[in-house]
Amino acid sequence: MTGVGGNRSPRFGVWALIGGTWASHHHPDDPPIASWERNKRQILEAEALGYDTTLVAQHTLNPTDDERASLEAWTASAALAALTERIEVITAIKPYLYHPVVLAKQALQIEEISGGRFGINLVNGWFKPEVERAGISFAEHDDRYAYGREWVTVVESLLRGERTTFHGRFFDVEDYVLRPAAETRARPRIYLGGESDPARALAADVADVWFVNGQPYDDVAALLADVRARPRPAGAAPLRFGLSAFVIARETRAEAEEALAYAWELAELDRAAVARMLTQIDDRAVMFQTHARNPAIGTNGGTAAGLVGSYDEVAERVQAFHALGIETFMLQFQPFEAEMRRFAEHVIPRVRHLSAAAPTPVSA
Incomplete structure (x- = not known):
């Protein structure tokens, strides 16, 4: 299997436990511990x-409850980059909280620490208190994307080591250059999440990889078709795709369905906390509109991607998404570590076998 830059076989990643869990806070075998040690x-x-990548989400406040812990993404990512040898570290960033020249400098430093295994995941942000309580105006949805477009334009130029001058609506940067520049490649990878029309347009224009929230196959196919039809900048490589999903895989489908039913029982215990959180979000965020259509366990679409079933069934669904063009699968589990091991032991080998025998996936 080739490295981060050229791999076209399925890549598997895990969401770092920055809030201690990506499902219920009440699972008896999965206490919501968000510590650095964990x-x-x-x-x-x-x-x-053997996982290929990890996504370190960025929350300065825990959206479920601000008394709960939340790992700081960027300092933790620098430490993970130093401690690991092979896995890619992708760190989320909400532009309103970091000036682009500061963020670009941090990203280039982690790129150096990791030896070229670092990526940033640009996200628009949806949790209002995180921004508003800091005295920063939480702009309307499309204005946040306009801000993000200028922000990533500055960041991308700086990541390339270019001497950057930019005068826009939100940023005024004059003759800025960062050293050392990236040494192992042109710049760190840029991932982008979000499914609104401004997000799709921005992904087509600036991203290397577009992350899709977990949802049924036909919905994912329609999203990929829409973004593939959008023009890319001259000379840009084809856009690649990732999918978030929550996995419940067992020896038999009946066992998986039983585990899913238990997960829904636990979810009821979190209902009040989730309801409070939903009063503080941007209701134009497409992720929550999608979740309303496809209720699921886990965040960012979770089980709506359909990775619930026997080991063979889950492997076949992964391979079907891969044939559609999904390259990177960013996964959640509960209890996380035990199910992460189960997936690595029982599902990844099945996917590798199916992938080796399958035709080349749809081109981006």
């Missing part, structure tokens, strides 16, 4: 198990 152990084990 995240370090999780990602080191994921690397040892």
Whole structure:
């Protein structure tokens, strides 16, 4: 299997446990511990198990409850980059909280620490208190994307080591250059999440990889077709795709359905906390509109992607998404570490077998 830059076989990643869980806070075998020690152990084990990448989400406040802990994404990512040897570290960033020249400098430093295994995941942000309580205006949805477009334009230029001058609506940058520049490649990878029309347009224009939230196959196919039809900048490589999903895989489908039913029982215990959180979000965020159509366990679409079933069924669904053009599968589980091991032992080998025998996936 080739490295981060050229791999076209399925890539498997795990969401770092920055909030301690991506499902219920009440699972008896999965206490919501968001400590650095737990995240370090999780990602080191994921690397040892053969996972290709990890996504470190960025929340300065825990959206479920601001009294709950939340790991700081960028300092933790620098430490993970130093401790790991092979796994890619992708760190989310909400542009309103970081000036682009500061963020670009941090990203280039982690790129150096990792030896070229770093990526940024640009996200628009949807949790209002995180921004508003800091005294920053939470702009309307499309204005945030306009801000993000200028922000990533500055960042992308700086990541390339270019001497950058930019005068726009939101930023005024004059003759800025960062050293050292990236040494192993032109710049760190840029991932982008979001499914609104401004997000799709921005992905086509600036991203290397577009992350899709977990949802049924036909919906994912329509999203990919829409973005593939959008023009890319001259000379840009084809856009690649990732999918978020929550996995429940067992020996038999009946066992998986039983585990899913239990997950829904636990979800009821979190209902009040989730309801409080939903009063503080941007209701134009497409992710929550999609979740309303496809209720699911897990965040960012979770089980709506359909990775629930026997080991064979889950592997076949992964391979079907891969044939559609999904390259990177960013996964959640509960209890996380035990199910992460189960997936690595029972599902990844099945996917590799199916992938080796399958035709080349749809081109981006």
